[in-house]
Amino acid sequence: MVIYLKNIFNDAGDITLFAARFFKEVLRPPFEIKEFIRQCYTIGYKSLPLVGITGFIMGMVLTLQSRPTLAEFGAESWLPGMVALSLIREIAPVITALICAGKISSGIGAELGSMKVTEQIDAMEVSAINPYKYLVVTRILATTLMVPLLVVFADAVGIYGGYIGINIHADVNLFRYFSQVLASLEFLDIIPATIKTFFFGFFIGMIGCYKGFTAANGTESVGKAANSAVVAASLTIFIIDMLAVQITDLFF
Amino acid sequence: MHKEPGYTWKLGMFVIIGLVLFVLTIYFVGKEKNLFGSTFHLKTKFKTVSGLEVGNNVRFSGINVGTVKNIELTTDTSVMVILLIKDDVQQFIKADATASIGSDGLMGDKVLTISPGTVSLPPVKDNDMISSKSAIEMEDVMGSVKASVDNAGIITAQLAEFSYKMNNGNGALSKLISDEAFSSSLKSTLTNLQTSSSEFAKFTTKMNDGKGALSKLVSDEKFGKTLDSTMSNLQAGTKGLSENMEAAKNNILLRGYFNKKKKAEAKEAAALKKKADLKKKNDLKKSGAGKKITDEKEGGVLNATDSSMQQ
Amino acid sequence: MIPQETNIRKQETVGEENIDGTIISINGLFKSFGKNNDILKGVDLTVKKGENLVVLGKSGSGKSILIKCLVGLVPADEGEIKVFGTDISPLNNRQLNEIRVRIGFLFQNSALYDSMTVRQNLEFPLKRHSKKLSPSQVDEAVTNALESVGLAEAIDKMPSELSGGMRKRIGLARTLILKPEIILYDEPTTGLDTITSREISELILAIQKKDKTTSIIITHDMACAKLTGDRLVILKDGVIDAEGTYNELEKSDDEWIRSFFN
Numbered sequence: 001m002v003i004y005l006k007n008i009f010n011d012a013g014d015i016t017l018f019a020a021r022f023f024k025e026v027l028r029p030p031f032e033i034k035e036f037i038r039q040c041y042t043i044g045y046k047s048l049p050l051v052g053i054t055g056f057i058m059g060m061v062l063t064l065q066s067r068p069t070l071a072e073f074g075a076e077s078w079l080p081g082m083v084a085l086s087l088i089r090e091i092a093p094v095i096t097a098l099i100c101a102g103k104i105s106s107g108i109g110a111e112l113g114s115m116k117v118t119e120q121i122d123a124m125e126v127s128a129i130n131p132y133k134y135l136v137v138t139r140i141l142a143t144t145l146m147v148p149l150l151v152v153f154a155d156a157v158g159i160y161g162g163y164i165g166i167n168i169h170a171d172v173n174l175f176r177y178f179s180q181v182l183a184s185l186e187f188l189d190i191i192p193a194t195i196k197t198f199f200f201g202f203f204i205g206m207i208g209c210y211k212g213f214t215a216a217n218g219t220e221s222v223g224k225a226a227n228s229a230v231v232a233a234s235l236t237i238f239i240i241d242m243l244a245v246q247i248t249d250l251f252f
Numbered sequence: 253m254h255k256e257p258g259y260t261w262k263l264g265m266f267v268i269i270g271l272v273l274f275v276l277t278i279y280f281v282g283k284e285k286n287l288f289g290s291t292f293h294l295k296t297k298f299k300t301v302s303g304l305e306v307g308n309n310v311r312f313s314g315i316n317v318g319t320v321k322n323i324e325l326t327t328d329t330s331v332m333v334i335l336l337i338k339d340d341v342q343q344f345i346k347a348d349a350t351a352s353i354g355s356d357g358l359m360g361d362k363v364l365t366i367s368p369g370t371v372s373l374p375p376v377k378d379n380d381m382i383s384s385k386s387a388i389e390m391e392d393v394m395g396s397v398k399a400s401v402d403n404a405g406i407i408t409a410q411l412a413e414f415s416y417k418m419n420n421g422n423g424a425l426s427k428l429i430s431d432e433a434f435s436s437s438l439k440s441t442l443t444n445l446q447t448s449s450s451e452f453a454k455f456t457t458k459m460n461d462g463k464g465a466l467s468k469l470v471s472d473e474k475f476g477k478t479l480d481s482t483m484s485n486l487q488a489g490t491k492g493l494s495e496n497m498e499a500a501k502n503n504i505l506l507r508g509y510f511n512k513k514k515k516a517e518a519k520e521a522a523a524l525k526k527k528a529d530l531k532k533k534n535d536l537k538k539s540g541a542g543k544k545i546t547d548e549k550e551g552g553v554l555n556a557t558d559s560s561m562q563q
Numbered sequence: 564m565i566p567q568e569t570n571i572r573k574q575e576t577v578g579e580e581n582i583d584g585t586i587i588s589i590n591g592l593f594k595s596f597g598k599n600n601d602i603l604k605g606v607d608l609t610v611k612k613g614e615n616l617v618v619l620g621k622s623g624s625g626k627s628i629l630i631k632c633l634v635g636l637v638p639a640d641e642g643e644i645k646v647f648g649t650d651i652s653p654l655n656n657r658q659l660n661e662i663r664v665r666i667g668f669l670f671q672n673s674a675l676y677d678s679m680t681v682r683q684n685l686e687f688p689l690k691r692h693s694k695k696l697s698p699s700q701v702d703e704a705v706t707n708a709l710e711s712v713g714l715a716e717a718i719d720k721m722p723s724e725l726s727g728g729m730r731k732r733i734g735l736a737r738t739l740i741l742k743p744e745i746i747l748y749d750e751p752t753t754g755l756d757t758i759t760s761r762e763i764s765e766l767i768l769a770i771q772k773k774d775k776t777t778s779i780i781i782t783h784d785m786a787c788a789k790l791t792g793d794r795l796v797i798l799k800d801g802v803i804d805a806e807g808t809y810n811e812l813e814k815s816d817d818e819w820i821r822s823f824f825n
Binding site: 037038040041044045048149150152153155156182185186187190194 | 259280282
């Protein structure tokens with residue numbers, strides 16, 4: 001029991017140090033710009049189709065599902081605003097983050113884990129290249145910046161999906177739909193949700209990197225690293241989301 | 253030799269589209285909230301803002317033209333509301349425009365409505381104060397509703413008492429409704445009334461159609477005319493008589509007679525006066541003796557009352 | 564030829580080798596992983612400049628840990644490790660890196676970067692440590708390194724397309740590209756067939772002769788040890804158990820030592 005607790009504290013301490021190292025290294029030259037761009041490409045652009053499809057489906061399904069309830073109150077005209085609000089405030093950030101946890105966090109975990117196991121990380125270190133800087137900083141930075149962008153895309157595609165969803169039953173002009181959406185939005189809907197996504201991105205990258213970087217030797221641990229990265233990242237996303245909503249609630 | 257990686261442009265496209273989408277959303281939401289574009293301020297004071305909040309819409313002629321920028325308490329009974337309004341509508345809002353607070357839709361989002369004011373007046377300037385109409389508070393509405401409901405309560409109570417009395421009381425109206433005997437007598441009265449009215453009808457018919465004097469008086473036009481001319485002749489006759497009399501007064505022959513008549517009248521008046529004085533003297537003498545008699549009478553009465561009291 | 568890479572060596576702040584030619588000296592090195600899992604229990608070892616030392620030992624005897632301690636990949640628990648006359652344990656990362664660029668390390672499984680082509684694998688350390696090189700100079704260095712391991716045609720392949728022997732050679736080329744003074748070989752012939760093993764061993768020998776490097780070779784392949792080693796040490800139970808030339812050890816009285824040679 002004591003050992004179990006001690007292990008938990010050890011892990012927590014390790015993760016904290018790992019994260020602290022990121023902030024220390026991110027500002028210190030040399031900067032691995034090329035690798036950063038490459039990671040942005042793999043993390044951002046390559047995830048776009050997945051995020052887009054999910055966002056579209058979420059928007060459309062949300063519209064179709066909310067419609068009967070709103071219709072009961074005769075408030076169908078609220079549908080665009082309601083769908084846009086729920087998408088931007090909650091659904092698009094969380095769903096996108098979860099998808100990224102599944103795709104990116106596990107990918108990073110597996111990639112770094114296998115690099116660790118096949119001594120590629122050691123190889124970098126002995127050739128006097130800081131593997132943390134080259135592998136970890138670039139990836140965490142890339143996820144921190146790309147996940148919010150992916151969420152913006154998910155928002156846009158999701159709202160368009162809502163438009164399609166509305167037009168299955170009714171006939172709403174696209175311009176009118178978007179003006180209704182914009183009229184229902186406030187900065188308070190957009191800004192906290194956007195800030196939240198940066199944290200999502202940071203933790204998705206950080207947890208993936210940590211799990212990969214600390215993988216034990218042996219090919220089995222690569223799978224473990226990938227798996228536990230997804231689990232830990234998904235859980236963290238929900239916790240951050242809860243905290244973010246409470247903090248937003250507290251201040252506004 | 254050193255190729256640029258083929259993905260750079262895709263990444264760039266991804267990033268730029270994403271950022272543009274974000275910035276556009278921010279811009280349009282901002283435009284919706286009036287944070288961008290040229291605007292001006294208006295101030296107005298309310299006793300109560302009925303739950304109006306910063307960010308609520310401002311309407312002019314039913315169009316959203318701005319938002320509520322700030323709400324602050326100035327004194328314990330007045331609230332200053334600062335409005336942010338699009339520049340384009342400034343020219344249409346005149347100096348005597350008034351602001352009022354209303355509800356938008358069923359869910360009660362408040363809106364501030366500006367009514368235009370007089371056309372001839374100059375438009376408002378930035379930071380101008382415009383007057384306000386106090387909002388119709390839900391409480392006020394409820395208050396007046398309550399008063400009417402109270403009145404209705406009183407009315408119905410009285411109505412109930414009234415109808416109870418009607419059913420059980422002995423008043424005429426009550427009898428009218430509940431007493432059979434009364435109703436039968438009323439019925440006979442009505443029958444009599446009917447008969448008499450039919451008699452009267454017969455009478456009037458006869459009057460109209462008959463040839464008696466009364467009938468003629470009422471219905472015959474010729475007779476009416478004759479009567480009219482008789483009357484005018486009579487009038488002319490009396491007028492001539494009065495003229496004659498006037499002429500006679502002024503006639504020398506008859507003047508003496510008239511003067512005598514005057515003197516006699518004066519004499520008669522003097523004699524009447526003398527008589528009255530004499531009568532007065534007699535009355536005075538009489539009242540002195542009479543007094544004694546009445547005193548005796550009073551004493552008797554007094555004695556009688558004393559004895560009755562002693563008993 | 565490759566232009567002498569000067570950037571880091573000119574800023575040299577750490578010391579040079581001793582006058583007697585000792586380039587590496589290890590004194591009382593202890594290393595354990597957790598309780599009751601002592602791997603190294605007081606290893607003493609010196610390597611002279613230009614010497615080719617072969618370290619023999621059973622699997623799990625801590626041979627790999629030993630050379631990882633030398634480059635600071637694994638921090639020592641106790642003891643002194645002097646490389647180029649400098650104790651590496653108190654050094655910070657930057658100072659350590661100054662020593663590391665002078666040491667080549669060939670990993671057991673070559674540790675080629677999977678996501679890069681062979682060219683990028685070779686360029687990767689070079690570009691970071693000699694930024695003043697023009698692209699054509701980098702290109703030339705890469706080609707030369709590949710030619711020296713006889714695999715110039717593999718330049719645009721991905722590591723996954725290469726066979727085990729080829730990967731080893733590419734790994735060696737990547738090690739050589741920084742012109743190291745010491746090369747540490749971690750089981751260079753493991754997992755290869757006899758013929759390829761022999762090719763690799765001969766390659767190591769050729770490099771030693773050509774570039775006059777000092778090398779430590781960890782292996783349990785006696786053919787390789789015989790071919791490449793000037794001196795052999797045997798690691799047993801965390802300490803140096805025996806030391807000598809191939810011929811000396813082959814004729815040892817100790818049954819256990821002789822068992823390596825059969």
